Amino acid sequence: MDIDPIRLRLLELAEGRGVSLAKLSQMIGKNPSYLQQFVRKGSPRKLEEQDRGMLSRFFGVPESELGRSKEKSYISKEYERRRDWHDVPRLAIGASAGPGARSDDESAFDTIRFSARWLRSLGLQPDGLSIIVVTGDSMEPTLRDGDEILVDRGARAPRDGIHVVRLGETLLVKRLDTSRPGLLVLISDNAAYPPAECAVDEVDVVGRVVWKGGRI
Known part of the structure; x- marks a missing residue:
């Protein structure tokens, strides 16, 4: 299957940090194959909010790069607090x-x-x-x-x-x-x-x- 931009971005971030998808899966409390299945098989269809948040903080990127909808990407006091x-x-x-x-x-x-x-x-x-x-x-x-x-x-x-x-x-x-x-x-x-x-x-x-x- 073709890899959509969200999954491709996750691969790029993992390769740039030099960490495997299996290790990232364990970091967010999932089984080692979780993110591999997300990227390669499209399951789950999208990352859970908590998992997406942990990954975005680990890589230092906005959650929108990992699938958060634009409607939810508004700048809030909480977002500004996390940026600090x-x-x-x-x-x-x-x-x-x-x-x-x-x-x-x-x-x-x-x-x-x-x-x-x-x-x-x-x-x-x-x-x-x-x-x-x-x-x-x-x-x-x-x-x-x-x-x-x-x-x-x-x-x-x-x-x-x-x-x-x-x-x-x-x-x-x-x-x-x-x-x-x-x-x-x-x-x-x-x-x-x-x-x-x-x-x-x-x-x-x-x-x-x-x-x-x-x-x-």
């Missing part, structure tokens, strides 16, 4: 503040909403942000096991500060020391863990940690 917020994806991975965690699954399973004005005040681009959980104790007391961290993936140039880095297949959250030419020193805030020296080309900087949140 941005939903940042929570990824199903952990950055280790310990011996290291594999970075096998980087799919989004949920979102956390941030003020767009606050993000702009920090010079952050919403589309370049992700949230992941900290595992382990090597960054205590700055970051504790279970804390969630906001990672700016647009800040990938090595510089001093706390970053999420990939070392081989291991994802780590560490403080970087860039003072020695050709070397990156990965520093744990917990003095029980010694610094690790790595060649610059051995470390892939995923992004800079710009915020943390966690239970008291």
Whole structure:
């Protein structure tokens, strides 16, 4: 069957974000084949309002691009309120503040909403942000096991500060020391863990940690 513009737009958005229809289906609480059937088989005929809203917020596009009728697309106070917020994806991975965690699954399973004005005040681009959980104790007391961290993936140039880095297949959250030419020193805030020296080309900087949140 020919794919109508709404379904084609959903495919374009998914491909642009690098997320599968199966993962998107799970994100909105449906079975993995839900959006695949919507796109390929035309069933359901249209997205439910709640599902359409979650997807539009995840991609940062108006609901009209995913099928909301023009009659319902009027600008309201609620619409204006929602425009002032941005939903940042929570990824199903952990950055280790310990011996290291594999970075096998980087799919989004949920979102956390941030003020767009606050993000702009920090010079952050919403589309370049992700949230992941900290595992382990090597960054205590700055970051504790279970804390969630906001990672700016647009800040990938090595510089001093706390970053999420990939070392081989291991994802780590560490403080970087860039003072020695050709070397990156990965520093744990917990003095029980010694610094690790790595060649610059051995470390892939995923992004800079710009915020943390966690239970008291």
